[in-house]
Amino acid sequence: QVQLVESGGGLVQAGGSLRLSCAASGNIFSINTMAWYRQAPGKQRELVASISRGGRTNYADSVKGRSTISRDNAKNMVYLQVNSLKPEDTAVYYCKAETWGTAYWGQGTQVTVSS
Secondary structure, three states, X not given: OEEEEEEOOEEEEOOXXXXXXXXXXXXXXXXXXXXXXXXXXXXXXXXXEEEOOOOOEEEOOOOOOOEEEEEEOOOOEEEEEEOOOOHHHOEEEEXXXXXXXXXXXXXXXXXXXXX
């Protein structure tokens, strides 16, 4: 079992920045890829960014160039820095951990970007 707790969400003005954090606990040695997803009201959950155990990253086109995903394996943390926030970035952001055959999700953190 893996437990994930996100933090760092909040209300931000357009053009601002946020850094989301996700703390992993439990069977952390089984975690391979970690990722951030988001879900806006009335929309499907979508991938924002992912990072492999070795540090390979992948970004959605919507955030590419203005966000950075990073991972501290020693601290069992994953971070998402998003700059130049837009109102369309408003969503609940979820942390996901992938192990061999199982995915774990955090409870989500709300990010609201005001125009």
